Amino acid sequence: DAHGLITMLFDKVDRILIDSCQKLCVISNCAVGTENIDIPYATKKRIFVTNTPGVLTETTADLAWALILSVSRRVVEGDTFLRDGKFIGWRPSLLLGVNVYGKTLGIYGMGRIGTAVSRRAKGFDMQVIYHNRRRNEEVEREIRAKYVDFPTLLRESDFLVITAPLNEESQGRFGIEEFRKMKRTAVIVNVGRGQIIKEKELAFALKEGIIWGAGFDVYEREPIVEEGLLNLKNAVLIPHLGSATEETRTKMADIAIENVILALSGNIPKNLVNPKVLGENKKS
Numbered sequence: 473d474a475h476g477l478i479t480m481l482f483d484k485v486d487r488i489l490i491d492s493c494q495k496l497c498v499i500s501n502c503a504v505g506t507e508n509i510d511i512p513y514a515t516k517k518r519i520f521v522t523n524t525p526g527v528l529t530e531t532t533a534d535l536a537w538a539l540i541l542s543v544s545r546r547v548v549e550g551d552t553f554l555r556d557g558k559f560i561g562w563r564p565s566l567l568l569g570v571n572v573y574g575k576t577l578g579i580y581g582m583g584r585i586g587t588a589v590s591r592r593a594k595g596f597d598m599q600v601i602y603h604n605r606r607r608n609e610e611v612e613r614e615i616r617a618k619y620v621d622f623p624t625l626l627r628e629s630d631f632l633v634i635t636a637p638l639n640e641e642s643q644g645r646f647g648i649e650e651f652r653k654m655k656r657t658a659v660i661v662n663v664g665r666g667q668i669i670k671e672k673e674l675a676f677a678l679k680e681g682i683i684w685g686a687g688f689d690v691y692e693r694e695p696i697v698e699e700g701l702l703n704l705k706n707a708v709l710i711p712h713l714g715s716a717t718e719e720t721r722t723k724m725a726d727i728a729i730e731n732v733i734l735a736l737s738g739n740i741p742k743n744l745v746n747p748k749v750l751g752e753n754k755k756s
């Protein structure tokens with residue numbers, strides 16, 4: 473009997489669910505990603521689909537940097553080392569990492585989050601290159617980010633950060649072939665979607681030293697994490713915390729509620745993901 477639905481990222485809103493809600497007029501996802509929802513079907517049924525973009529951009533970009541720095545400087549490994557009582561004195565070759573300052577940052581998916589990650593690279597005097605479905609001229613002007621083709625992105629990135637959404641082009645885009653084209657000292661960071669990387673192949677690449685390290689917030693079969701990654705020291709693995717700050721999660725909840733209220737009071741919600749629904753509405 474619900475008129476509005478507030479959903480989380482892993483609530484599957486498929487045809488069966490939509491068909492069982494005859495009165496439904498809005499599905500408000502409390503996330504920026506919306507791949508848990510059958511959008512074409514919702515549109516056909518004249519149901520608004522909304523998300524919570526914008527407010528989580530900077531928070532997720534911060535987390536991408538937390539991963540860049542903790543992988544490159546072995547922060548998690550160092551913490552474990554110390555707590556295990558192994559810190560018996562300063563040693564010149566203890567837990568050596570790789571420099572971040574002055575390196576090349578590669579962004580796969582230059583949208584809002586990719587741009588926010590790139591902006592932070594200025595303080596590290598990094599050169600920013602990116603690959604995206606479309607060129608983003610604004611970011612080229614603002615950050616002097618350079619658009620490159622996919623093979624160049626793989627070849628030249630010291631830190632390759634994935635901020636793309638899941639779509640036909642990004643799904644399974646990174647596998648062993650791609651890792652082999654990267655630098656042996658490269659670090660890959662994924663704050664986009666898990667299915668963009670073939671996790672088993674990544675575990676192999678990390679184990680064999682084909683690339684240097686990885687930082688992950690999202691997983692291919694979330695919440696299941698590839699067994700092979702779990703015992704690798706050169707991977708930092710966190711449980712999908714991209715937008716997880718008190719401030720941002722509160723804002724996301726507010727926006728999700730606001731979208732429902734707007735829709736149920738006869739207005740167009742602010743964060744409409746399926747504007748085509750407006751055309752469908754007119755026909756009725």
Ligand code: GLV
Binds near residue numbers: 481503504505528
């Ligand atoms: C998080 O992954 C989101 O899509 O908000």
Ligand code: GLV
């Ligand atoms: C490190 O603490 C240094 O002084 O080099």
